[in-house]
Amino acid sequence: MKQSLVLNKVSDLVGTKSIFGKFKIGSFKFDGNKILRKFLIPALSILLFVGLWHTGSKALFQMEADYKIEKALTDQGREAAEAMQACIASGDVSCQPNTLPSxxxxxxxxxxxxxDHKVISADKKAFAEKTAGINAKREAEGKAPITYTGRPSFVDQIFTSLKTVFAGFLLALIIAVPIGIVIGLSPVLRSSFNWLIQIFKPVSPVVWLLLVFMIVKTMTKDSNSDSAFIISFISVGLCAMWATLVNTAMGVSSVDKDYINVAKVLKLRPLQKVFKVILPSSLPLIFTGLRITLSVAWMVLIAIELLAQSPGLGSFVWEEFQNGAIDSNSKIIVAMFVIGIIGxxxxxxMLTIQNMVSFNKNDAI
Incomplete structure (x- = not known):
């Protein structure tokens, strides 16, 4: 009897059911299937991905090493081939195969x-302390302060890219939502401007960049970093705004007619009708457009930064590719993961904000 009581107590502490069903540990209840789906399977998929990556990089490394040894044998003879093999085995940077990093x-x-970011941050802090007195005197005289002109760190470039993408997203929001509402309210305007949307929507970010470059350079007559930032965020906004414009127009045009009739009965003014009836009903589609716009903005930003020579992740990737150092490929892969995680x-x-302001809760992938 005592043994049975002890076993029951242990059973209560450890769990009442299999991990694939509902169980509890002490006073805490868990859903085994949910844990499996949300945590264990993703963790296993990550391990599988890293394993395949490691195996692939090792195979590519060996292929490149064999090629270098074979080339040394063909061009310079057996001694050179053996020296190359020994050099590769020693891990010397000068002869390592430059391929997919592990x-x-x-x-x-x-x-x-x-x-590197910590070192650069310390340099910036030391520079600011060193020039604090001089800059105070220059500002009192109405002169521009002396600024740090050293290279930005990887973390600095991440924040620069985020600043650019949010500025571009805000521009897209300001342009696309009002135009989408106006077009959505009028079937005549929808048919009149549909051609313009369909023509400009698929235009490449490179073309938008060149167009904005022509206009901004003509207006500013300048080529500094502020000008590069302006060109970058305007290009991002113009390239990414079309999904929001189309979805806003679609959301407004598909508002339930009963809601419109209620607004007429209540004798709401046009702006009241827009803000109290049309916009709340259109929010799910508008936010779908905004999510697509933000994703597109983040994607095209890298190419635009690269071409506009604007500091950011795009220029970082290009500089590392041009650098060709032994760790350049690894740094490019780091940037790739950072870009994907931030995206x-x-x-x-955006999904969280949508769920906060919209009646339709969404748990999309």
Whole structure:
């Protein structure tokens, strides 16, 4: 009897059911299937991805190493081939195959970039302290302060890209939502401007960049970093705004006619009708457009920064590609993961805001 009581107590503490069903540990209840779906399977998929990546990078490394040894044998003879083989085995940077980096190499590059950011941040702080008195005197005389002109760190470039994409997204929001509401309210305007939307929507970000470059350079007569930032965020906004414009127009035009009739009965003024009836009903589609716009803005930003020579992740990737150092490939992969993770977080941010302001809750992928 005592043994049975002890076993029951242990059973209550450990769990009442299999991990694939509902169970509890002490006073805490868990859903095994949910844990499996949300945590265990994603963790296993990550391990599988890293394993395949490691295996692939090792195979590519060996292929490139064999090619270098074979080339040395063909061009310079057996001694050169043996020297090349020994050099590769020693890990000497001068002769290592430059191919897809392994997960451990990418991790080392990430740590190197973080350490580099700390050094640059310390340099900036020292520079600010050194020039504080001089800058105070220059500002009192009405002169521009002396600014730090050293290279930005990887983290600085991330924040520059985020600033650019949010400025471009805000521009797209300001342009696309009002125009989408106006077009959505009028079937005549929808048919009149449909051709313009269909022509400009698929235009490449490179073309938008060149168009904005022509206009901004003509107006500012300047080529500094502020001008590059202006060109970048305007190009991003113009390239990414079309999804919001189309979805806003579609959302407004598809508002239930009963709601419109109620607004007429209540004798709401046009602006009241827009803000109290049409916009709340259109929010799900508008936010779908905004999510697409933000994703497109983040995607095209890298190419635009690269071409506009604006500081950011795009220029970082291009500089590392041009650099051709032994760790350049690893740093490019680090940037790729950072770009993807930030893009995912931006999408989750928009989804959270949508669920906060909309009646239709969404748990989309």
């Amino acid at each position: 997960p451990s190499q990418v991790w080392q590059s990430l740590q190197s970039l973080i350490a 995912f977080l931006l999408d989750r941010l």
